[in-house]
Amino acid sequence: MDDQTRIMHALGGVGLGVQGGVQGGMQGVQVAMHGHEGADGDARKQDIGDILHQIMAITDQSLDEAQAKKHGLNCHRMKPALFSVLCEIKEKTGLSIRGAQEEDPPDPQLMRLDNMLLAEGVSGPEKGGGSAAAAAAAAAAAGGASDNSIEHSDYRAKLSQIRQIYHTELEKYEQACNEFTTHVMNLLREQSRTRPISPKEIERMVGIIHRKFSSIQMQLKQSTCEAVMILRSRFLDARRKRRNFSKQATEILNEYFYSHLSNPYPSEEAKEELAKKCSITVSQVEVAIKPLTFGSKGSTSNHYVSNWFGNKRIRYKKNIGKFQEEANLYAAKTAVTAAHAAAVQNSQASSPSTPNSGSSGSFSLPNSGDLFMSMSTLNGDSYPGAQVGAGVQSQVDTLRHAISQTAGYSEAMRGHSLYSPHGLNTNGGWQDEPAPCSVTSPTEGPGSVNSDTSN
């Protein structure tokens, strides 16, 4: 008690001793601190010394006493002035380190992580997280190629799991950060009543805390990214586990292929239609992680068709003999369908019943390249008898098919001019025929056949 009054007195003395105002107080302190005292400097110095002594003595006092004194100090009329002065001093003496300028540059790595999380749909808008939602999302995402079945939804489920964890954790961190921040702020504010803490300093402190927490968040983001990467790599590996197209899908594709043998380059629309047909007709199982990674363009399903046609073309070309049977089959099929469809105006020509007769020989179609080619291969090849027979038959069928095409021949031609951007060769074939080899050197037929078949 006694001490307290003395302190108060002393403080008052400091203030009053100069001029009484805030300004005065400041000057007084500064003067005293720097030791530039004037005439009565010694006396003031003495005062200050007293004060310091008394302050030191506080530690020896009981809690109650300290509280009381604190209160006393807080209520002192000079307190605000002193406080600001002390803050200023503190600021000037560099006690508060001025290292708060390296915050603005947004960490590129963090940006990268953010971008990736966003791209993967982890941090993006909520899409719901459940198997049902996953299925819905899958359906929504893949427009045409809908059922990517197990793997796809599995992936989605896992992803949404990650996402959920991520969000939970993020929220937790956020909350902790806020809690901690407010706690520290309160603490500092509280302390600011007894020691010089400027609002600026508090701000800085908050900044530091936030930085700390954001670095933690970055770790979270990083590990989330890693998890996604792992998940993705696992499923991307799985992507290579190819699924064969369904029987019907290949049926449809083959049909198209063999009915457009002269120009098996489906246009975009055609591809789309084929894709639609295939995936609608059957639960055409496709592995499609791709649509997940970026907003599926819808053209993804066309990709499969393109793949298929690419493979088909190349493989057909590589070894026609091997595909003869298939060709026959589908040619016949298309012929039949054509017959069905195109009624029977020219039943003579297109009737499947009498295709061989007139048709084959009489038609030297522009796309006879195909026929010729297959012909020559057949001729050149020393197939086993049965096979030859089959070959001939197939040839016939192909012809028949060609004829059936003839019904829509003009259509086909239009198609050519429209669809084949890379010139359809005049010989009717696509690009350079495989024919040449067999044509030019039919003698070498067997060899080529063997190699083909072996291949």
Add this chain to the structure above:
DNA sequence: CTCTATGATTAATA
């Protein structure tokens, strides 16, 4: 297991 069929990927090409 091997072997073939086949979907997917990739580098090269026009």
Add this chain to the structure above:
DNA sequence: TATTAATCATAGAG
């Protein structure tokens, strides 16, 4: 950019 040709890697049959 679409295709080709080569290649990879698996599915499926034996």
